Amino acid sequence: xxxxxxxxxxxxxxxxxxxxxxxxxxxxxxxxxxxxxxxxxxxxxxxxxxxxxxxxxxxxxxxxxxxxxxxxxxxxxxxxxxxxxxxxxxxxxxxxxxxxxxxxxxxxxxxxxxxxxxxx
Amino acid sequence: xxxxxxxxxxxxxxxxxxxxxxxxxxxxxxxxxxxxxxxxxxxxxxxxxxxxxxxxxxxxxxxxxxxxxxxxxxxxxxxxxxxxxxxxxxxxxxxxxxxxxxxxxxxxxx
Numbered sequence: 114x115x116x117x118x119x120x121x122x123x124x125x126x127x128x129x130x131x132x133x134x135x136x137x138x139x140x141x142x143x144x145x146x147x148x149x150x151x152x153x154x155x156x157x158x159x160x161x162x163x164x165x166x167x168x169x170x171x172x173x174x175x176x177x178x179x180x181x182x183x184x185x186x187x188x189x190x191x192x193x194x195x196x197x198x199x200x201x202x203x204x205x206x207x208x209x210x211x212x213x214x215x216x217x218x219x220x221x222x223x224x225x226x227x228x229x230x231x232x233x
Numbered sequence: 234x235x236x237x238x239x240x241x242x243x244x245x246x247x248x249x250x251x252x253x254x255x256x257x258x259x260x261x262x263x264x265x266x267x268x269x270x271x272x273x274x275x276x277x278x279x280x281x282x283x284x285x286x287x288x289x290x291x292x293x294x295x296x297x298x299x300x301x302x303x304x305x306x307x308x309x310x311x312x313x314x315x316x317x318x319x320x321x322x323x324x325x326x327x328x329x330x331x332x333x334x335x336x337x338x339x340x341x342x343x
Contacts, residue, residue: 150280157323157334157335157336157337158272158274158280158323158325158334158337159334160331160332160333160334163332172330174330174331175331208279208280213285215285215286217266217268217270217285217286217327218268218327218332219270219282219285219286219325219327220270220272220280220282220325221282221285221291221292222282223279223280223281224279225278225279226279
């Protein structure tokens with residue numbers, strides 16, 4: 114069974130940093146592109162980052178580019194999101210997601226989410 | 234960025250057909266490949282993939298769900314609607330970066 118379990122969420126002050134982790138199991142992690150998607154309270158979904166299988170290529174929307182860094186450790190089947198210079202608008206539930214192998218960037222498995230609140 | 238427009242709410246009776254639409258601000262198709270996908274999200278849960286590439290049923294999804302469309306206009310159909318289908322439904326395009334989602338359609342009981 115595919116499982117994605119996020120951790121590391123919490124309350125953080127504006128301007129500070131936070132690192133999320135995602136532990137993957139039930140599939141060969143190193144064979145899949147991975148992503149982070151967030152959802153602000155009572156709002157829709159927003160793609161945040163994608164990383165290639167080796168970690169050599171990363172992709173971000175303008176809203177987080179330069180502040181967030183996605184990375185992975187294939188030996189540990191783990192995905193990470195380093196979030197710096199956090200803003201109140203980064204408050205959201207952050208989901209770890211697996212891209213399908215079809216290279217069409219559809220997300221076919223999701224974690225249960227980690228809550229991040231940015232507030233003083 | 235490609236903007237995806239969905240109606241906020243759709244009210245439907247149990248046993249009836251629900252048709253949820255998603256319109257893109259520009260084409261999300263490449264040749265015959267339609268890079269539009271659909272997700273279901275129940276309250277307090279993570280999203281779940283229902284349909285990929287406009288019309289392909291994801292693994293484990295009941296056959297009462299179906300998808301259609303091409304270019305800029307896409308539809309998710311649930312027929313017949315069951316109580317377990319009450320949820321929010323999101324479309325997502327992967328034609329261009331950044332991948333974008335619609336704002337979601339909340340399926341409610343009439």
